[in-house]
Amino acid sequence: MADFEWPWQYKFPPFFTLQPNTETRQKQLEAWRALILGFCRHHRVYIIDLAEYLDSPLFNNADIKRRLSEESIQAVLDxxxxxxxxxxxxxxxxxxxxFWRTPTEWGQLIYAWVTDSGMTGSVCTFFELTQGDDVADQPFQGLAEEVLLKALGTLQQAGKAEVMGTDGVKFF
Structure with missing residues (x-):
């Protein structure tokens, strides 16, 4: 996997302090949104736990000795x-x-694979959908189970699937 490409703002010390000017702050929050979503997509992160990420490179640039405060991280995540x-x-x-892809987008990707693979009418385990050999080249390979459930929930609401118990789904 290629190295993550940090945006130019990441090397700009004021980026790590939320700005008081409304217009500047909005642009800053947009930059943080793009950074977080890009970082999570690149590293396939589905859950951020502040205890784990406070000191991570995502919120802490050791090269310039700047970090986003916990309060600011929560504001950005809000x-x-x-x-x-x-x-x-x-x-x-x-x-x-x-959600660097929304649950609906994940559901659409999964359902496209199901129809392309001729799997409609069949039952798949969650493991098969995220870890199986058949999905090794799919973007949802390795998807966190919690996000998978949300994606399958969107398919269930659309009448395209039925979640069965705690580890399977039938596709229509």
């Missing part, structure tokens, strides 16, 4: 939640799902 790219897992806002 902004991502307002656009549907983050969903808080806990009330204390310490863990969240990161």
């Amino acid at each position: 902004e991502l939640a307002s656009t549907g790219h983050v969903e808080w897992i806990d009330k204390s806002k310490r863990r969240c799902y990161v």
Whole structure:
């Protein structure tokens, strides 16, 4: 996997302090949104746990000795939640799902594979959908189970699938 390409703002010290000017802050939040989603997509991160990520390169640029404060991280993630790219897992806002693809987009990718593979009418386990040999070249290979369930939920609502128990799904 190629190295992640950091945006130019990542080397700009003020980027790590949320700006008070409304217009500047909005541009800064957009840059953080792009950075977080790009980083998570590149590294296939589906869940951010603040305990794990506070000191990670995502929020801490050791080269310029700057880090985004925990309060600012939560503000940035709240902004991502307002656009549907983050969903808080806990009330204390310490863990969240990161949707660099929405559950609907994941569902569409999965269903396209199901129809292209002639799998409609069959049952698949969650393991087969995310770890099986048949999906080795698919973008949803390795998808976190929690995100998979959300994606399958969108297919179930559309009448294209039925989640069966805790580890399987039937596609229509």
